[in-house]
Amino acid sequence: MKRRWPVLVAAGLLVAAVAYAYGFEGGSLQDRVARHVLATVLQVAAPLLAGIGCAAAARAYARGDPERRVWATGAAAALAWTAGRAIFAFDQWWGQRALPYPSVADGFFVAFYILLAAALALEIRLVLPMVDRSIRLALFGLGVAGWAVGFVYILEPIVVSSTGLMPRLLSAFYPTAAVFLIPAGLVPAIGFRGGLSAYPWLAVAAAALCLAAASLGYALLTWYDLYSQVHGINALWVVGFVLLGLGGFWQKKVQEEV
Amino acid sequence: MPATRREIFDRVRAGPALFAGIPGAEVDIDRLAAHLAARGFNAGVYASDDHLEGVLWIQDGTPQDTWYFEAGGEEALLPMVPGHHLLRDLAARGGAVSVHIGTLPQAADLTADVEPAPDSPFAPPGVAPEGLVVPRPSTTAAPVFAAEPAGTGHAGPLPHLAPPAQEAALDTAASEVQPGLPSIAIPEPPPHPWPAILSDVSARVARLRGPRLASLFLGALDKALAGYGGQVHGDRIEAPVLPESAWRAIVEAACSPIVAIAGRAFMDRTIAAAERSVQEDRVAGGGAP
Numbered sequence: 001m002k003r004r005w006p007v008l009v010a011a012g013l014l015v016a017a018v019a020y021a022y023g024f025e026g027g028s029l030q031d032r033v034a035r036h037v038l039a040t041v042l043q044v045a046a047p048l049l050a051g052i053g054c055a056a057a058a059r060a061y062a063r064g065d066p067e068r069r070v071w072a073t074g075a076a077a078a079l080a081w082t083a084g085r086a087i088f089a090f091d092q093w094w095g096q097r098a099l100p101y102p103s104v105a106d107g108f109f110v111a112f113y114i115l116l117a118a119a120l121a122l123e124i125r126l127v128l129p130m131v132d133r134s135i136r137l138a139l140f141g142l143g144v145a146g147w148a149v150g151f152v153y154i155l156e157p158i159v160v161s162s163t164g165l166m167p168r169l170l171s172a173f174y175p176t177a178a179v180f181l182i183p184a185g186l187v188p189a190i191g192f193r194g195g196l197s198a199y200p201w202l203a204v205a206a207a208a209l210c211l212a213a214a215s216l217g218y219a220l221l222t223w224y225d226l227y228s229q230v231h232g233i234n235a236l237w238v239v240g241f242v243l244l245g246l247g248g249f250w251q252k253k254v255q256e257e258v
Numbered sequence: 259m260p261a262t263r264r265e266i267f268d269r270v271r272a273g274p275a276l277f278a279g280i281p282g283a284e285v286d287i288d289r290l291a292a293h294l295a296a297r298g299f300n301a302g303v304y305a306s307d308d309h310l311e312g313v314l315w316i317q318d319g320t321p322q323d324t325w326y327f328e329a330g331g332e333e334a335l336l337p338m339v340p341g342h343h344l345l346r347d348l349a350a351r352g353g354a355v356s357v358h359i360g361t362l363p364q365a366a367d368l369t370a371d372v373e374p375a376p377d378s379p380f381a382p383p384g385v386a387p388e389g390l391v392v393p394r395p396s397t398t399a400a401p402v403f404a405a406e407p408a409g410t411g412h413a414g415p416l417p418h419l420a421p422p423a424q425e426a427a428l429d430t431a432a433s434e435v436q437p438g439l440p441s442i443a444i445p446e447p448p449p450h451p452w453p454a455i456l457s458d459v460s461a462r463v464a465r466l467r468g469p470r471l472a473s474l475f476l477g478a479l480d481k482a483l484a485g486y487g488g489q490v491h492g493d494r495i496e497a498p499v500l501p502e503s504a505w506r507a508i509v510e511a512a513c514s515p516i517v518a519i520a521g522r523a524f525m526d527r528t529i530a531a532a533e534r535s536v537q538e539d540r541v542a543g544g545g546a547p
Contacts, residue, residue: 065521126519130470195468254466255524 014242015040022235032230039230040089044082046241047112050207051078053248057200061254070123071248074204077115078244084108092229101222102166110170113177120184120204128192135190139183146179146212154220171219176213181205198255203247210240259502263325263334267313269464270302274485276507279320282307282349287314287342291321297510300361300503305345307529312345359503370413401456412543452505453495456512458532460493466528479512 021039050118054075061068088105091097128136151159151172158171185205192198214236221227261269282305294301302313309329315322324342325334349355456479462474464472478489486504488497500508513525 060523061521062523066519067521119529130474132469191470192468193470195464195466195471197467255520256527257466 018235018238021230024234033082035230039234040092042238043229043234044085044089046238047078047081048244050241050244050248051075051082051130053245053252053258054078056250057248057251057255060252067123068097070119070126071251073115073119073122074244074248077112077119080108080115081112081241102170106170109175110173113174113181116181116208117177117184119186120181120194123201124184124187127188130191131187136187139186141185143180143183146182147176150175150179150212150216154216158219158223167222171223175212175219178208178215180210181208184208196257197251200247200251200254203243203250207240207243207247210236210243214240260389262332264327264332267302267325267327270358271304271356274359274504274507276301276357276359276510278354278358280355282351282353282355285355287346287349287355290355291316291342294357295319296322297506299357299506300359300501301360302360303345304356304358305348307348307351310344310348310353312342312348313432314342314345315362322362359501359507361501361503450502450533451540452500452503452509453497454511454536454539455529455532456495457493458535459513459528462528462532463516469514471516471519474515475512478515479508482508482511 017038021035021042023152024035026032027035052075054071054077057073058068058071061071084105084107087108088103090106091103097103142187155175156173159168161168166182182205185208189201189205192201214233216225217233217236221233227233269372275539276299287303287305290302291314294303296319298319299316300318301316303316304311304313306312306329310325310326311329311331312324314324321342324345326344327334460476460479463475476490476493479495483489483495483497486497486500486508488500488508489493490496509529513529517525518526
């Protein structure tokens with residue numbers, strides 16, 4: 001109980017910061033600048049927290065343990081996103097580009113999805129024998145259905161437009177990758193169902209859900225020129241990475257609890 | 259009736275094999291011996307080719323004697339190359355490597371069928387080294403753990419691979435050899451209450467990693483126990499009285515599905531916690547700790 005209050009205070013401050021940064025519109029110039037700065041800080045701090053959480057989970061294993069690689073890869077993914085967000089912010093503040101897209105930062109964002117997918121693929125390879133074939137198929141179907149809905153309602157107009165190739169590719173890649181990460185996160189959660197280890201993977205799947213929704217929203221908003229750093233959709237990135245970090249810390253606890 | 263090394267060796271080889279017939283070129287004898295020693299196995303690492311057979315004994319966490327025989331020969335040989343170097347050469351030449359669970363016999367149970375090395379404290383004056391010494395029949399019992407020529411504990415890379423405690427044990431073994439004073443073979447430690455421990459491990463794995471992984475564990479345990487006449491009934495583990503080294507082989511095999519996912523550190527912690535819990539339950543229940 002003694003160690004719980006700092007966590008509760010930090011969680012409360014985080015919720016308040018997210019609410020202030022993304023929950024209001026308008027206000028004075030100072031207010032808007034403050035919210036912009038806060039939003040930028042949150043967008044860098046949240047994936048950094050996720051990276052620390054995943055690294056903490058990796059450290060709970062011995063060298064050579066298969067799941068150590070899984071969480072280490074997850075940590076590398078989150079840190080790649082952190083780097084991308086830092087570059088994005090740098091471009092905005094010192095590069096004089098309001099919304100740099102696509103930019104060097106997108107290289108790191110792509111790396112994030114590839115690394116996170118690799119981490120989940122490593123875990124799935126380990127737990128697949130513990131998941132029934134019917135459940136595997138259902139999860140795959142869920143991924144395909146989610147992607148199809150996102151494609152038809154959001155991505156199709158972007159993909160078939162005459163915009164540059166790179167923005168179209170990125171707009172299609174981010175949500176596609178994120179949508180398939182949801183069932184991928186659910187596979188280990190189902191493999192470990194009934195055990196405490198299922199919850200960290202549920203957190204990872206929930207994180208993927210937030211990232212998928214944020215990616216689809218981001219693609220839609222940038223397409224219609226409605227996106228801003230303080231738009232409410234950005235809260236989903238923050239929540240997604242906080243969930244990923246929680247998953248890491250939780251896994252560390254489970255691994256060490258015995 | 260004292261037994262020859264060959265008889266003892268054949269007896270152990272007839273017992274359960276941890277693995278058998280692995281091509282020697284694919285096995286690093288030093289690492290294998292260090293691993294078995296670190297895991298607490300009592301076993302013989304056996305390598306052979308068309309001409310020679312050899313066995314390195316791992317006992318109580320420490321590599322011990324190395325015995326050599328001509329292929330099919332009845333009496334042990336003392337090679338010029340000391341320690342397990344020849345065994346390593348045997349493996350490297352493409353010989354097959356096996357690991358058999360078993361313990362070294364008591365000193366009194368063993369006849370001395372090995373000619374002592376010329377520089378050994380047991381060597382009679384005037385014996386000159388001439389390749390492989392042909393053994394001669396003897397009726398005098400020799401110390402079990404003193405057959406290695408002096409200094410072999412430092413000869414190979416094994417002590418560097420082994421944990422410091424094992425290195426110290428090897429040093430002690432080499433320096434404490436006294437002519438004419440048979441050393442005492444260390445008996446196996448009292449067996450752990452493995453059925454209760456493994457049952458607790460299963461419950462912990464189910465709680466932490468889910469019942470699916472726990473059932474994989476129990477399946478592997480059932481398979482491993484089958485070779486020893488034991489079985490798993492639901493959550494109940496039935497096994498005959500087995501030596502500690504056999505239990506270690508069973509535990510190693512049963513834990514492999516969990517180690518493959520959750521890792522060695524998790525498994526070691528789980529076994530340690532289960533053992534503590536079982537001991538505490540026994541103390542609380544008034545049983546022997």
